[in-house]
Amino acid sequence: MSNSNELFKHLRMSELPDFENIELIPIGSDGIENNDKMGVLSEELPILPIRNMVLFPGMVIPITVSRQKSVRLVKKAYKGDRIIGVLAQANNSKEEPQPDDLYKIGTVAHIVKMFVLPGGNTTIIVQGRKRFEVKEFIKLEPNLLASVSYLEDNFPKKLNKENKALVSSLKESAMKILNLNPEIPREAQIALDNIESPAFLVHFLSSNINAELKEKQGLLETLDGIEQATKLLEFMMKEIQHLELKREIQSKASSDIDQQQRDYYIRQQIKVLQEELGVESPEQELDGLRAKGAKKKWSKEVNDFFNKEVSKLQRTNSMSAEYPMLMNYAELLVDLPWGEYTKDNFDLAKAKRILDADHAGLAKVKERIIEYLAVLKMKGDMKAPILCLYGPPGVGKTSLGKSIAKALGRKYVRMALGGVRDEAEIRGHRKTYIGAMPGKVISNIKKAGSSNPVFILDEIDKVGADHRGDPSSALLEVLDPEQNNSFVDNYLEVEYDLSKVMFIATANSLDTIHPALRDRMEIIEVSGYTVEEKIQISKKHLLPKQKEEHGLGKDSFTISDAALQKLIEGYTRESGVRKLEQEIGRLVRKITKSIAMNEEYPTKVQAADIEKLLGQAFIEKDAYESNEFAGVVTGLAWTPVGGDILFIESLLSKGKGNLTLSGQLGDVMKESAMAALTYLKAHADDYGIDYRIFDQYNLHIHVPAGAVPKDGPSAGITMLTAIASALTQRKVKSKLAMTGEITLRGKVLPVGGIKEKILAAKRAGIKEIVMCSKNRKDVEEIEKSYISDISFHYVDAAEEVLKIALMKDKVKNPIKLEIKE
Incomplete structure (x- = not known):
């Protein structure tokens, strides 16, 4: 009984040779053997180590010995008094154990019978007598010999009600285990019924309970009989729970098999009914999938993967929850356009005509797109930078993508990235999740029906990031020509070639785009439209579109250019035409209402x-203010909705030379003001400024519209001119505006947003603009007709700015500066 995984296994000892001739020691009423027959026990005992079992007093068990020391010990003892000490080995090693490997409490055993079995092994039948504790090991050779003290059981002779209930629970639990475990022989029940002694019952059950060696040793070392019985009951209850769970699982498995057979029969009936009704059965669906798969132009790896998925579907119960998930996945595989491409139309002249017809202005952008298409025509692949159209809202970035798709004859898809924060939106969910689906890239490719559409990544600067991942990083693989030929969607699991897709991104701002993502794209600025361009866009696109949407004919009414200009300047303030389209729509609705009600309306x-149709204009046109005041200079600024003019005001007041900045200025503008002031302090003599004024007068610089935050380097030379005008009380040149950054050395640096700023200046009636000479190239890119009435002064140094901007005349009623000696 080297392993007690099953209860009451010792009852099979009758299978041993000559078991009938074994003479056992009589058991007393207390469950312990009769010592009168055995004689007095010695204080020195030869020790037999045993593995995987514990011998309890009164128990009869077979022990097979194979180690040389153990064989010599049992043969010698069998010839003598047949008394040995049995100690359990703490480890499971087959080597000869050392004293430290053995537990210190064991059981004295009487060797009842010894057998030499075929193969050389020796088996002994032993009967446990009483417990002992090892004081010390006296000898190690030729076998273990130990000095011991004997331990008496502490089991009450007379049981109280509580103890009787405990013993009764032990018997009931044992009977329950017998009923739950069919492998235990029925003789065990007879043996239990014949046990009258509570002490012997506890030892009997402790010996046969299914527990670990350490736990059984713990029961042996518990001398208090009631405490041992309580621990034993805990182990038996665990065993009952284990057996009940085992029976439940077996019962469930059996019922599952029965259910499967029942389901098979029902499915066969359903199949017959579906055939009668003409409804596709699961087998027909799978055949349809295989037929579609056979026509696909995919690689061998993908084909093998698809066939594996279909085989998995075939093995899955069509009524199970997993079946529709597997079916959806297989259908996605066959619905994707693997290797299916539309033929490109490389008539570049036609492409140019389409772009010109769809978009007024934007000459630089359209020229770059034609170059892009020309390279595609000559090279034949898409390994080129991804285009990113960057500019304010409503300038036609997304519609440019539609025009490119129309010019090439390709399918067009658009993916809105605004507010996307989950990486799974790009890469897809893993199939292990309920409700998993592919990412937007693969979904849109499926929708397009070809592997080379024009793919618009709209609002790429609005992509966010949170605990669910960084979508910008996921886009790196999509937009890298060196990697996207083997793009792997988490849901799809196999590589998909995106290298033939023409990706075009759009953005309103470059600051929030991931640097690595920005590096993969070629930035093309789509700046705002001039008033003339907006008039042409209104006449060619916006007005016809609104007439159609409101049910009016093309000739129902017309709008003059002057009316459109008033509409643009008085009711919209933007670089694009989105708000303009809304206002034209509002105007068309007014006329539609008049027509529907048979009222008079202007044709x-x-x-x-x-104003009669739309009410009073609510946007005041930016206008230049006179130069009657010293220290007031017109600057040019860039805003997200286009260019604008702003006024820098500076004023002197008696004080201690303090500098005050107001108007909700950002750090960069504050630094520009301090740099300009320091430059003038250093060059005061050059401009006829008494240096003592800086210590005796406070300087206040203010930018109106204080509720609007303002920042940027563009106001550097404007602030310089404003401060110089305030200090000298000289007039600033009439109808002059400027933009540019300044350094402490007086160097003028270039700035951005030139086209938008020039358009703002033109709207305000500005006639002359001062800017850095390095911005000349930006001006040359603007169509000449739009800037024909504006003069440009290109400068490199601060003294050039002041020479152009400051007049020799002083303002009317100049401030009298009183300088103390």
Whole structure:
């Protein structure tokens, strides 16, 4: 009984040779053997180590010995008094154990019988007598010999009600285990019924309970009989729970098999009914999938993967929850356009005509797109930078992508990235999740029906990031020509070639785009439209579109150019045309209402009619203010909705030379003001400024519209001119505006947003603009007709700015500066 995984296994000892001739020691009423027959026990005992079992007093068990020391010991003892000490070995090693490997409490055993079995092994039948504790090991050779003290059981002779209930629970639990475990022989029940002694019952059950060696040794070392019985009951309850769970699992497995057979029969019936009704059965669906898969132009790896998925579907119960998930996945595989491409139309002249017809202005952008298409025509692949159209809202970035798709004859798809924070939106969810689906890239490719569409990544600067991942990083693989030929979607699991897709991104701002993502794209600025361009866009696109949407004919009414200009300048303030389209729609609705109600309406809308139809203009045109005040200079600024003009005001007041900045200025503008002031302090003599003024007068610089945050380097030379005008009380040149950054050395640096700023200046009636000479190239890119009435002064140093901007005349009623000696 080297392993007690099953209860009451010792009852099979009758299978041993000559078991009938074994003479056992009589058991007393206390469950312990009769010592009168055995004689007095010695204080020195030969020790037999045993593995994987514990011998309890009164128990009869077979022990097979194979180690040389153990064989010599039992043969010698069998010839003598047949008394040995049995100690359990703490480890499971087959080597000869050392004293430290043995537990210190064991059981004295009487060798009842010894057998030499075929193969050389020796088996002994032993009967446990009483417990002992090792004081010390006296000898190690030729076998272990130990000095011992004997331990008496502490089991009450007379049981109280509580103890009787405990013993009764032990018997009931044992009977329950017998009923739950069919492998235990029925003789065990007879043996239990014949046990009258509570002490012997505890030892009997402790010996046969299914527990670990350490736990059984713990029961042996528990001398208090009631405490041992309590621990034993805990182990038996665990065993009952284990057996009940085992029976439940077996019962469930059996019922599952029965259910599967029942389900098979029902499915066969359903199949027959579906055939009668003409409804596709699961087998027919799978055949359809295989037929579609056979027509696909995919690689051998993908084909093998698809066939594996279909085989998995075939093995899955069509009524199970997993079946529709597997079916959806297989259908996605066959629905994707593997290797399916539309033929490109490389008529570049036609492409140019389409771009010109769809978009007024944007000459630089359209030229770059034609270059891009020309390279694609000559090279034949898409390994080129991804285009990113960057500019303010409503300038036609997304519609440019539509025009490119129309010019090439490709499918067009658009993916809105605004507010996307989950990486799974790009790469897809893993199939292990309920409700998993592919990412937007693969989903849109499926929707397009070809592997080479024009793919618009709209609002790429609005991509966010949170605990669910960084979508910007996921886009790196999509937009890298060196990697996207083997893009792997988490849901799809196999590589998909995106290298033939023409990706075009759009953005309003470059600051929030991931640096690595920005590096993969070629930035093309789509700046705002001039008033003339907006008039042409309104006449060619916006007005016809709004007439159609409101059910009016093309000739129902017309709008003059003057009326459109008034509409643009008085009701919109933007670089693009989105707000303009809304206002034209509002105007068309007014006329539609008049037509529907048979009221009079203007068939040709003039400028005077705009206010009658739309009410008072709510946007005041940016206008230049006179140069009657010293220290007031017109600057040019860039805003997300286009260019604008701003006024820098500076004023002197008696004080201690303090500098005050107001108007909700950002750090960069504050630094520009301090740099300009320091430059003038250093060059005061050059401009006829008494240096003592800086210590005796406070300087206040203010930018109106204080509720609007303002920042940027563009106001550097504007602030310089404003401070110089305030200090000298000289007039600033009339109808002059400027933009540019300044350094402490007086060097003028270039700035951005030139086209938008020039358009703002033109709207305000500015006639001359001062800017850095390095911005000349930006001006040359603007169509000449738009800037024909503006003069440009290109400068490199601060003294050039002041020479152009400051007049020799002083303002009317200049401030009298009183300088103390």
